[in-house]
Amino acid sequence: MRVAEAGVTRHTLTYRCPIMTTHGLITERRVLLLTLTDEDGHTGVGEAAPLDGFTPEGIDEAEVALLAWAAEDGDESLVDSPTARAAVDAALHDLAAAAAGVALHQYLNPDSPASLPVAALVVGDTPDLLAEAALAATTGGHRSLKLKVGALPISDDLERVAAVRRAIGPEPAIRLDANGAWSPEEAPGHLERLAGSDIQFIEEPVSGIPALANIMHVSPIPVAADESVRTPFDLDRLIATGAADLVVLKPSAIGGISVAAKWAARARSGGMAVVVTSLLESSVGIRAAAHLASAIDALDPAPGLATAGLLATDLGTPLLPEAGFLRLA
Ligand SMILES: [Mg+2]
Structure with missing residues (x-):
């Protein structure tokens, strides 16, 4: 070529x-x-x-x-x-x-599937609106939802997460993302209380690898590292200190799908699961990440790639989920 x-x-x-x-x-x-x-x-x-x-x-x-x-x-x-x-x-x-x-995912791995489940990011100003949006996502076919926490007082987050769990029933997975909002002192108590809503995992309950390593040992909810891992050295430190159960990989931010595949292999050999997500980029970037997620079998937990719907102006054909799945060609 x-x-x-x-x-x-x-x-x-x-x-x-x-x-x-x-x-x-x-x-x-x-x-x-x-x-x-x-x-x-x-x-x-x-x-x-x-x-x-x-x-x-x-x-x-x-x-x-x-x-x-x-x-x-x-x-x-x-x-x-x-x-x-x-x-x-x-x-x-x-x-x-x-x-x-051939399709890119097949080029990367001939045995990879052409369709992959994706987690839906659910937002809403009130617990009722959030629960309504969550129910719409699950009845629309999504089996995993993501909710942002940490921006409001914990009492509000607890109410919002519980409202979603009540609305969608026990089956669909809920993941949370605190974006490092909580202090190492308050995080254990918050996690203890949120665990009552049966949470699949939480991204960045605290910020930084040392703080994640500490929280890992007490958290009743599996912990995912995201912003705290920027470089290969961070990833090595994360693995060496056993600071997370999962690591979030954004191919668009870390140098592309080849780099993400290498990081994924390293994380897995260190006993961590990987979650491939977008960087809120256009469908061109989302599509590359989706093909990678299929090729490396990073499908459970479902990738965070249902973000094309957030765009009013996209590039190329929008890669939108249908019934909770992205279909790759
Ligand atoms: Mg995150």
């Missing part, structure tokens, strides 16, 4: 509602689309989607890196830009799969 042409274009994603992240509210977002074409006319696409607080680089640095790579300056230009690396990695794999005439 030889790349005959490489194009880099800028796009603006917009969201249906402002999205609250740990680093503020986002309403729109600039991303880069890398399109590669081979001599036979096959194409492959990849996305670079820098996000404040999640990636070291911004859009300008990612663009410089991609343009330098496209001008055949080699991979060195990508060193400081994990999002540009992710775009190149996805586009090259997508192109290779297209040239081979």
Whole structure:
């Protein structure tokens, strides 16, 4: 396979509602689309989607890196830009799969499934509205839900989570994400009380690997590391200290699907489960992550890839769940 042409274009994603992240509210977002074409006319696409607080680089640095790579300056230009690396990695794999005439997940692993369950992120201003949204998601086919906690007093979180559990019944899985909001002192008590709602796992109840390691030993709810793991060194430290039961991997933030596959293998050999999630990027990036999740069998817990519905402006064909599943082609 030889790349005959490489194009880099800028796009603006917009969201249906402002999205609250740990680093503020986002309403729109600039991303880069890398399109590669081979001599036979096959194409492959990849996305670079820098996000404040999640990636070291911004859009300008990612663009410089991609343009330098496209001008055949080699991979060195990508060193400081994990999002540009992710775009190149996805586009090259997508192109290779297209040239081979198979879906990307099959190119990566011939035995992987074309359909994968995804967890739905459920939001609502009141316990009733949240429970209503949760019920809509489960009757719509989702078997796993994700709820954000930690932004409100714990009494409100307890009420909200209990309302959801009551509404959806005992079967669907509920995962929580506190985004590191709680102190090491208050977290054990909060987890103890939330456990009554039968929680599958909680992301970042506290912030930082040492604090996660401490909470792991007392938490009645399995603990997942997310923001506390940014580098391969963090991952090694997480494994060495047994600081989590699971690790959340965002291929778009850490250098792409190849890097995510390596991290997943390391985490698993260290006894941890992996959850592949999006970075609230466009369907180009979500699609690459979904193919990876299928290929490495990271389907339980269900990947957090049901985020295309949050976008008002997407790139390419929106990858939206149908009956709780993403279907890959
Ligand atoms: Mg998280």
